[in-house]
Amino acid sequence: MRIGIIGLPASGKSTVYQLLTHGQPSHQVGQLGEASIAVVKVPDPRLERLALMFNPKKVTPASVELADFAPLVKESGKPASPGGQLLPQMRQSTALLMVVRAFQDERVPHIEGRVDPVKDAASLWTELVLADLDVVEKRIARIEEAMRKGKKGESHQELALLKRCYAALQEEQPLRGMSLTAEEERLLRGFQFLTAKPSLLVVNTDEGAGGELGSLAPIPALGASQPASMAISAKLELELADLPPDEASAFCAELGVGASAAPRLRQACYDLLGVMTFFTVGSDEVRAWTIPLHATALQAAGAIHSDLAQGFIRAEVVAYEALIRCGSLAATRHDGSLRLEGKDYLVADGDIMNIRFNI
Known part of the structure; x- marks a missing residue:
């Protein structure tokens, strides 16, 4: 299970990655547009309670893999573009965290000169749509060419399904919003479409925003297929993570932002994967296991x-x-x-x- 973290330049997505992987090692993969990848232990108070009860030799938490991809830029969704090498890596993700910027910082200029999280979210979706549209167009062309040559084995069902996907993507609608049968889901599984993946929109706010979405509006093109969203000040949360609990609470009170939002983000990531936890217990090991809902x-x-x-x-x-x-x-x-x-x-x-x- 891998959660891919994506965003435009200067969105703070790498700060979100550092927050979620805090204190855990990561490694680099790839050459151009390389990603940072870490296997992160999932905090679970239930596991800690069970460990106290059974006093095992070993305690093993559940884990999830996080990947911080290079920033997306305009036309990254096209394989021939400079950012096109990101696409094969991104498609290996089970779910996507899309980080958009809502914080002001003159030292870190926005790529387009003005902070607009709604526009940035729409830009991210456009790149994902373009990437999926490229895959659909090429596959449709191959099937139709094979049928013209009389080759057997090409699926009329797959062709019809891909044309439905093409129509949805032309309207900039994510494929996860399509109504599919179990057989249709099987036919599409191998494509690893980006817009079919579960997604969470993370709005990276100013330090004093207190995790409020504020004026973030829906993305008009997505209609009813809006991704789930939450707000977090990644910079503030990273600072809080370095403090002892009592000092972190005092700092939050001083800023008037309430409790840390990092636990909510971690839980949201886990929920995004559509999984749950069961436990095995004993004197040798207490362990958390991850399985689908x-x-x-x-x-x-x-x-x-x-x-x-x-x-x-x-x-x-x-x-x-x-x-x-x-x-x-x-x-x-x-x-x-x-x-x-x-x-x-x-x-x-x-x-x-x-x-x-x-x-």
Whole structure:
């Protein structure tokens, strides 16, 4: 799972990346337009509480990969442009954080001379649309050429679907807003369209804005397909992250901005991926595992190890809240909170699971 962070020059997207990866190492990939990539541990108070309860030898949090891409500029969405080398890397992202600038700083001039987050957001979407439109046009042309030559194996269904995509993109509508069947989703999966990815618009505000969106207006071209959005002062949050908790609280009070917004941003990133967390516990290790929302017990077993999925018998399951209330696994067995579930059980966020299986 990778979240790609994109934005125009001087948007503060790299500051957002530093905030989310604070204190964790990153590495560079690529030559031109290289990206910084880091695997980030996902903070979870539930994991900390479970670690105190079981006192394991090892505690393993869930993790997510973050990629900070080089700034997008005009016509980056065209593969032949100087920024075109970004596109293959960006398409490998599971979701996108789109950072737009709403802060004023004379020392950091805006690329177009005036701070306008709505216009910048629209510019970002235009580049993503152009990138997807290029892919759709080329694939349609290849299919139609093959059909003219009488080649077999070309899909009329795929052609019709791509023409629907083309029409949507011509209207600057993101593909994630299209109504698709399961088969149509399968046909499009390999294209890794940028406008089909879950997206979060991060408005990078002034330090005293207190995480308020203020006058940010909808992007007219996107209509009902507006991405979710949140405001954060990345520079302020990065400063707060370097302070002890009591000093950070005092600093926030002095500025009148309330509590840090960084935890909300981290949770929003996790939510963007459409995943949830379950736990395994014991004296050797307490671990958080990431699985898709609505995953089954069999899928959870497979996330731990393929052998557990192949030999699956039953899953012992107890809700996190029930375990905390009872104080031990033995107590959850006594009061009936610990139960046995089959392979089709839909895992709930926070479940503690033990997989019974045959070797």
